[in-house]
Amino acid sequence: MIASAPAKVILFGEHAVVYGEPAIAVAIDMRTYVHAEKSEEYSVNGYPMNSRYHAYIKNAIDLCWEGEPLSIRTKSQIPSASGMGSSASITVATLTALLAMKKEIDEEKIAKMGFEVEYRTQGRASPIDTSTVTHGQGILVHKVKRENYLWKVEKNGVVWYIHHVKIPSLRLVVGFSGIKGSTREMVEKVRRFYSWNSFARDVIREIGRITLEALSPLQDEDYERIGELMTQDNKLLTILGVSHPMLKKMINVAMKHSYGAKLTGAGGGGSIIALTDEQDEVARAIEEVGGRAYKVSISKEGFRVENHF
């Protein structure tokens, strides 16, 4: 069985989502492919399966596979540790292959199992990455149920409502700094700031407000306004202390040819995204200052069963 899942970027609301504010993420057209077949023993890409090196795949198998051992092969277009959701993508592609073998394919089931696998592997997770790469297009995560509700994810008394968001055909450039940002450290840094400073709490709320404000320009394909809101969001994230000199550099050069730009994901390294009509110029500018650029568009599809590997 062969299956695939896309990458994702967070458009609005990272960090604030940890405090119950809304966030919007989109699936992008880079994919991870997983090939699973019955075998004598468990292996991944020709090596014996190992809980350290193949943690996401092993946890996915432990969660939903009771059959014979499997030989798994993977192929990915997504750079790891870039904030593009490579772990969510491999998790969801693996689950899709396994559930397809069991003839139990179901979007909500894949998204919930995907969250559970990330949670077991990372010790903490919000469902934003796994729900986005399962569903495709765009999703909004919020603590309250709204229009276009898809499903809810619950863990330790926290509830996240996942909603479909119609996303226009955005052209984005992802600029990867090549620096691995630690999500855990960045979340912890914001938590310290949040707990002693009421200004930080205001900033978090303002990020939530911007996220909801972005819904209508996204609906109306108002790129100017989407870009402005992205840039505002970036200023607030910078105040929270999760930017990095390399991210600032890439944002500065990207802005010359973009509607807006911001860091995406946890920050402290990782990546930026720029919304632009001039993907080539932006990509060139990012590479000139030492970043790695990826020209991407929205992926309409989330998980997918494939005919070819």
Ligand code: PMV
């Ligand atoms: O680095 P990423 O893309 O996994 O995003 C992290 C997003 C945070 O809001 C910082 C944390 C979270 O779990 O939502």
